[in-house]
Amino acid sequence: MRDKLLRIYLNDHLAGSVVAVEQGEHCLTNNPDGDLAALLTRTLEEIRKDQAVLKDLLDRIGGTENPLKQAASWVSEKVHRAKPSGEVLGYSDLNRLEELEMLVIGITGKRALWDGLDAACASDDRFRGVDFRALALSAQRQRDAIEPHRIEAARRAFASRAEETEGTP
Numbered sequence: 001m002r003d004k005l006l007r008i009y010l011n012d013h014l015a016g017s018v019v020a021v022e023q024g025e026h027c028l029t030n031n032p033d034g035d036l037a038a039l040l041t042r043t044l045e046e047i048r049k050d051q052a053v054l055k056d057l058l059d060r061i062g063g064t065e066n067p068l069k070q071a072a073s074w075v076s077e078k079v080h081r082a083k084p085s086g087e088v089l090g091y092s093d094l095n096r097l098e099e100l101e102m103l104v105i106g107i108t109g110k111r112a113l114w115d116g117l118d119a120a121c122a123s124d125d126r127f128r129g130v131d132f133r134a135l136a137l138s139a140q141r142q143r144d145a146i147e148p149h150r151i152e153a154a155r156r157a158f159a160s161r162a163e164e165t166e167g168t169p
Helices: 002-030 034-060 067-081 093-121 132-158 161-166
Strands: none
Touching (some): 002 034, 002 067, 002 093, 034 132
């Protein structure tokens, strides 16, 4: 029963990472320059590495990827993207804010994943060599790096016109 629940849990996080990659790629496409672009590029690389760790963990416990969960996550991200964002066509400040917010939420969940696995599975010989603590710290660094960009996106999305014209940082 333990391994069955662990397979479900790992697949849930793998499906969540599909949403994170889609959100991150869309945000990068619409913010291709500057510090945010460099950060998104690094973060996407790290998320893909984490996906490989999740797949390895599944393999170690005799599990397989659940393509239905991954497809459902991919579709849900596309549906979310189609909702109104303050612009008839195109990308808005609200889009940027929500994409960064979804990344922060996903990375926070990933931190919880690694912390939980460290607490529950670190002594399991099948996970020998997996440094859950380092993975958790990496997730925290990702979150900490994105957070200022998320706050700036909120400011830009909701700042009054007077603040924008005064050049408020």
